[in-house]
Amino acid sequence: MRFFSAAITLAALFFGFFCLFFANQTQLRKPNHAWCFDGKAKGTLEDLHGDWVATVQGAPMASSAPDSLQFRGGSDSVVVGGRGSRLKGNAITLAAWVRVDAGARKGGIIGQIQDNRYGGKGVSLGYDVAGFRMGLAGQGTGQNDGTITWLRSTSGLNPGKWTHVAATYDGTTMRLFVDGAQEASSTAQSGPIIPASAPMLIGGYADDDERVPFIGAIHSSEVYEAALDPAEIQRLFEQKKSLKSAVTAPQAAWFVVAPYLQYPTGDSIVISWETSKEAPGRVEYGTGVPFKDKVAVNPGTMQAAK
16 A cells, blocks of 8 residues: 555656646647757757757756756757747747746747847747736738737746746737736737747747847746637646646856956956856956966855956
8 A cells, every 4th residue: 555655646746747748638739849848958859749859058957856947047048940940820829837037128938039129020928027928920910010019927927936837829819828827818919920030949038139048947848839728728737737836946046147348458357247146256367278367256246357
């Protein structure tokens, strides 16, 4: 009996904290594309339901319980490529389990978007300092400049907590869901999504003239070439609701502002940076490798070395 009980407990933990995409098809549609961030911190990630291979960029950290990748800014991201890897069509659903650790002016979870003031294209599931958000530009709005409509959640970001976020579009209505509940909708867009030429990213936000990193962790992400209805989104959340009890936290400080150069003179320069929490700093430099000179900086968040 103890063995049987232990087996049930282990099965429950496996179901709750590891990537599973084998739901009963009478209850939940299978995604067209899905990626499980199972602790692989470099190389490529298999598309579990298609051929959109994802390539890990930068140096995200592998985490466990749940399996996930922790993105710490800089160049950390996952670039999705492969034949036909474009977010387009008359209907789409983007979904992910994420832990956002810090808000941003704008940040991306999964998307492919060009958000210039004129010429907006594509679709994005992301966030800003106030909450999760969805952006989309459709061909049927009668506006040649491709104006993007943005939706924002009402419940805020809930930093440091695992959250299921989803965005749907059925050709006439945009909807944004947080933990299975619809929090925003709009009928401002219609028709097929205007395809964007920007890279498709998971854990980042980029278009032709800007790149904004994702700060947090991602457990899994899916793309459906259909608009799941609210009941399906609720079931998608319920499938892995046990993730809400996961208590993982950032494993190290990250760069809020990556190192940059200031105040150059004929024989000196200042290197400045900002980190998410207090940490000691050190700049090593020289005319050859290994570097022979270094400047140490006391623990802090906003630091500079001359």
